[in-house]
Amino acid sequence: MRVLCVAEKPAIAKAVAFILGGGRVSTRETKVGWIKNYDFEFNFPQFGSCQVTMTAVTGHITTIDFPENYGWGKCEHSSLFDAPVLTKYTDKNSMNIAKNITDEASRSNILMIWTDCDREGEYIGYEIMEQAKKKNPSINMETTQRAHFSHLERSHVIRAACNTTKLDQKAIDAVLTRMELDLRTGSSFTRLLTDLFRRTFRYDNVVSYGGCQFPTLGFVVDRYKRIKNFVPEDFWYLNLAFKKKNDKAKGTTPATWTRGHLFDRFAALCIYQNCIEMDGNEATVVSLDTKPTSNWAPLPLTTVEMQKDCARFFKFSAKQTLTIAEKLYNSGFISYPRTETDRFPKNMDLKKLIQLQTQSHTWGQYAQMLLNDGTKFRQPREGSHDDKAHPPIHPVIFTSGESLNANERKLYEYVVRRFLGCCSRDATGLRTSLTLKWGTETFTTSGLVVKELNYLEVYVYNSWESSKSKIPEVQAGDKVALTSAQLSTGKTSPPSPLTEPELIALMDINGIGTDATIAEHIEKIIERSYVTKEDQGRGKSKSKVLIPTELGYALAEGFSQIGFDSMSLTKPFLRRNLEVKLKAICEGSIHREQVLHEIGSMYREAFALTSRSSRLLADSYRTVTASNA
């Protein structure tokens, strides 16, 4: 028997081939430089001893598009909702990748799919099957084998090879649905908007709509509007500072009002005067509690967390972070950088990975200490996300970094420190909370004493320090002397403009884009001139913030004026709804035709309304540009 195995990316093909082949693997070149065919023998319990060829694709081989006669300018925009769609190769390389599969499959008895175990992976498996069956009539949905694996630990991979199933038609249907809806809605609205802005304003660039682009823009505009419409309000609050009675030592301890602040000056004044009359410059200790507290070690690293952290710590853009991480992955230094999983597989050998890091001059000692002192290592906390395709991001081999540039070194070091931090115990401390009563009011203050740094010794990006002001040694019932008791005033301040890590978090929570695409959507709305990145603050607190342009603002405002009922194109609701429906397709509770019909007709209506109300969009742009002129 001859078996053809196909993975989603070359690195997986290579790793799986060497595991299954037990090291006895011969390598053949293909027409596409980065893809190799690996030949070896393996004894599958299902098929007996087999000649195996393992190869790979690089993601999707094909994409969908409209036929020639539905090109831009050749048809009514609205006809794209019913136009036929055809499948085509994504590019020249994918044609050769497809040919490699067709050729290899023609000489094989069995096709075995080793793509990632997620929705897109299932669909890529289907694409591979479509190429494989071209010259091998025995290959079809029934005969194609599907291996399930989520990481490259040896026994896990062998188990996957021995326990194959069929491809999951439901997951394939879900992806088909997503692709078709994205194509129809994206193309129709993009052509409508672009033509409108060209006609009306001689605006020469593309004005695109995308189910992910618009909600992303919406988040930026939302924040901008909250700032623009912000009206500061005055507030009043009481604050105290106190010391132990007869305490000769210098220094006092501040305490804050449990009511926070009041917006009514008169009420605050009454309370203040009342307290002075009742208790003067003396307050009573209600309680004093000291409890152990801890500062948790980080969770195993996901793509989104890495992007948020690198924006905060190193001021990298999300795109930049992913690009650098890919480079480190392709050089073999870190594991696959696109993952949603924040829990390590149970049987993964973490100590082996820590061992590799003991060579470092900077964190090597810490790594060694984790291994030597049995009380210091701990199995990492488990987050609640598992994409079933990739483990959390972790260092794979040690490098002292001389082959890396400055940014690559920073990211590698971060991945290592994060990993070592994950495998470390939480930091511990003692939190003392003191409650005071002054007149009718209560005030609190708390202090922290850090006991053990643990993970913080290696995860230097977080800080957790003992409080500067000490809590005096008093007991419940004691009277303390107030060194000041003031009625103070302040103003509420506007929210600050959206930063990239905040935007990433919003997209992540609302299901806009994926670990692999969030950064691209942000780049895209910048490229389209819907938003710009601007510097804010200076020195250490310097950061980049996202501000809508006139165009971006006008689009969001215009669309909200059109007033679709129950849905707005610039809100995340629609995309989230689509995700819910796709999941339902995967679970078999709804059919793909029904989702296409339901969501398709929603968009069709929204399109018709937008088409009729396109004057509102134009007016919105005119208003914004005029008011800023």
Added chain:
DNA sequence: GCAAGGTC
């Protein structure tokens, strides 16, 4: 000249 999703 259009989308979003994979990956190099």
